[in-house]
Amino acid sequence: MTPLLTAWKMAAALVAIALFQSFDDLARIPLPVLAVIGLVAGVILLAILVSLGYSYLAWRRMEYAITSEAVVLRSGVLFRRERVARLTRIQAVEVGQPILGRIFGFAAVKVESAGGADAVLSLAYLTQDEAQAVRNEVLARAAGVDVDDLDLAAIDAGQDSVADVVRASESADAAASVGGPDAEDGVVNRPGAPGASGAPGAGRDGAVGPDGRPDASTGLDATTPRPLPAGLARRLAPEAPEHQVFQLAxxxxxxxxxxxxxTVVLLLWIVGVVGFGVFTGSWEALFGSIFALLGVVGFVWGRFSSEFNTRVAVSPDGLRVRAGLLETKAKTIPPGRVQAVAVHQGPLWRLAGWWRLRVTLANVGIGSDGDALTDALLPVGTREEVAVMLRLVLPDLHAEEYDAVVAGLVGSGDAEGWVPAPRRARWVDPLAWRRNAFRVLGAALALRRGRIWRELTFVPHERTQSLGVSQGPIDRRLRVVTFSAHTSGGISPTLPHVDAAVAAALMADQAERARAARRVAGPEQWMRHAEP
Structure with missing residues (x-):
């Protein structure tokens, strides 16, 4: 089924290229219309067959492994490629289902690690149960849980919480643990095949055959292969429980x-074009702007389809975000992976008191599927819901700092300890100079800016990558600078018109806070205790 779910993209591209290159030639061919239509249909059919064949070969050549240190993906038909995502660098794990995948019961697992566009590993497609099992396995190993040494009795007794299983495993006898300490934790096979991770019969030393014995055809150099115990073969890693905290109506x-x-621009555009057509009797402007209108409609529909029924839940393996109308996505963001948080409010949203909260991870730019790697954790919510989300993504944010957060959302001036721009900045920013301010919180540096379009950005101290200031000729005359707190991801925290002396002191203090926060930060594997 995988070629049927993936080949249509390649077929559409081939047809578009073929028709674009030969459209003029088709128009000049001295053949009947039906013959030309048949020729085009033949080109489409040929493109479909070529795409199906290539997609099938690509699926046959795709293999993956989940080891104790990384997730490995091997792919390629003409050129072989092996990509490795280290567990300590994993930023999120997503289980996605396109509309056809929902119909046939298949899903794709995407493992996002720190890096650029090539840092997203996609396992497409697996059955829904296998995809969930792979997701649980990756997150459990990324958390530092020794999946191979889990107490099977605890699992069979129904202790589905990862934390409960880990505690039970720590109290178990080391001699009764599953497998040897030097064995390779790997499974390699095609997605959905019997030896795939999470599928019945998958083992720590590689794939296993129907008789429960290891299968040497995977190519892994297993040290001491052995059959898996029945309990571990049923489920390699338990699924952590969750508690839902938000659902978008x-x-x-x-x-x-x-x-x-x-949407407002779209409506005003339509009204203006229709009015112009009625008044002048000429409708060329309407047809000339049709592509611009389609672009706006596509944006609005894409936002509605991707954010429909957004739900946020908390679990021991991180934040779980589910959304989607036609294509559903369920993403899990492990603890400590959020690089920056941005809260926005447009002028019309102010009438309803709505805000949008985005987070960014350490994967810069655009993913391999074209999706922006900056996620709307709260597509639209109230001020109270923003406060709840901030406590989830910034767990060190203290309750007594809530008033300062509110002042950052709707306030201005120096209320609640905010440091605004100096009065002389009003000459270059007469509207927002009192809104532009910063505040040092216990968990993060907060930057506030904008009066018409409000924005509040948080950079956790331990996620600060670098600091900088810039100054143009007018700013130099006014003795102000633009302050930047650089972090990984798609959010760029900047604050204009900061007093130059204040910015210099902020840079020095924030650099020291960042160093101190990194020294006491928890381990990347959040369920493994940090070394003393």
């Missing part, structure tokens, strides 16, 4: 899109 999503700037 469809009515609120529709209302937020109606009050979005793109």
């Amino acid at each position: 469809p009515g609120r999503l529709v209302g937020s899109l109606l009050l979005h700037g793109a």
Whole structure:
């Protein structure tokens, strides 16, 4: 089924290229219309067959492994490629289902690690149960859970919480642990094949055959292969429980899109073009702007489809975000992976008191599937819901700092300890100079800016990568600078018109805070105790 789910993209590209290159030639061919239509249909059929064949070979050549240190993906038909995502660098794990995948019961697992566009490993496609099993396995190993030494009796007794299983495993006799300490923790096979990770019969030393014995055809150099115990073969890693904290109502999503700037521009554009056509009797302007209108409609529909029924839950393996109308995605963000947080509010959203909260991870730019790697954790929510989300992504944010956060959202001036721009900055920013301010919180550096379009950005101290200031000729005259707190991901925290002396002191103090926060930060494997 995988070629059927993936080949249509390649077929569409081939057809588009073929028709674009030969459109003029087709128009000049001295053949009947039906013959030309048949020729085009033949080209489409040939493209479909070629795409199906190539997609099938690509699926046959795809292999993956989950070891104690990394997730490995091997792929390629003409050129072989092996990509490795280290468990300590994994930023998120996503289980996605396109519309056809939902119909046939298949899902794709995407492992996002720190890096650029090539840092996303995609296992497509697996059955839904296998995808969930792979997701659980990757997150458990990334958390530092020794999956091979889990107490099987605890699992069979129904202790589904990863934390409970780990505690039970720590109290178990070391001699009764499963497998040897030097064995390779790997499984390699095609997605969905019997030896795939999470599938019945998958083992720590590689894939196993129907008789429960190791299968040497995977190519792994297993040290001491052995059959798996029945309990471990049923489930390599238990699924952590979750508690839902937010669900987006469809009515609120529709209302937020109606009050979005793109929708307002679209409506005003249509009214203006129709009015111009009625007044002048010429409709060329309407046809000339059709592509621009389609672009705006596509943006609004994409936002509605991707954020429909957004749900956020907390679990021991991190934040779980589910959303989607036609294509559903379930992403898990492990603890400590959020690099920056941005809260936005447009002028029309202010009427309803709505905000949008985004987070960014340490994967810069655009993913391999074209998706931006900056996630809307809260597509549209109230101020209280923003506070709840901030406590989830910034667990060290103290309750007594909530008033300062509110002042960052809606306040101005120096209330609640915010440090605003100097008064002389009003000459270059008369509207927002009192809004532009910063505040040092216990967990993060907060930057506030904008009066019409409000924005509040948080950079956790331990995630600060570098600091910088810039100054143009007018800023130099006014003795102000633009302060930047650089971090990984798609959010760029900047604050304009900061007093030059204040910015210099902030850079020195924030650099020291970042060093101190990194020294006491928890381990990358969040369920493994840090070394003393």
